[in-house]
Amino acid sequence: MKRLSVIIIAAVFVISLFSLASCSKSSKSEQMKNMQSQQVNTQSPEESIVRKGQIDLNAIDKNHDGKVYQDQMHWNVISDVPGICPLCDMRLQEVTIDKARENLKENGFDVK
Numbered sequence: 705m706k707r708l709s710v711i712i713i714a715a716v717f718v719i720s721l722f723s724l725a726s727c728s729k730s731s732k733s734e735q736m737k738n739m740q741s742q743q744v745n746t747q748s749p750e751e752s753i754v755r756k757g758q759i760d761l762n763a764i765d766k767n768h769d770g771k772v773y774q775d776q777m778h779w780n781v782i783s784d785v786p787g788i789c790p791l792c793d794m795r796l797q798e799v800t801i802d803k804a805r806e807n808l809k810e811n812g813f814d815v816k
Contacts, residue, residue: 753783754790759808760816761801773797774804779811 755764759780764772766784773796775781775789782804787796799807808815 752790753781753787753796754778755780755782755813758814758816761804761808762816765801770801771798772801772804774799774807779807780813 759782761772761782764782764784773783773786775792775794775796777794778789778791781789781791781796783796786798788794789796805815
């Protein structure tokens with residue numbers, strides 16, 4: 705009986721440790737996500753990175769480096785600076801303007 709009590713106490717202890725560890729990880733990942741979105745989202749509220757209608761990649765490339773940042777799931781989410789997609793929270797990937805144009809055309813978007 706005493707041995708069973710020790711096993712139960714040990715099991716509760718281990719489960720408690722796992723619970724604390726998972727809470728700690730989710731808190732850290734949430735903090736990192738908040739920090740990343742604060743660092744990289746520099747667009748004003750009026751300037752959406754979700755593009756509609758005909759998409760002019762040259763106008764989006766404000767620093768004229770031939771590259772933009774594009775979401776790999778929502779192809780019409782494009783920015784000239786690193787950022788997070790407001791639709792799926794994925795980090796935008798840096799691509800050349802030619803690659804962004806190709807991605808848009810392959811997925812049915814109108815590109816200037």
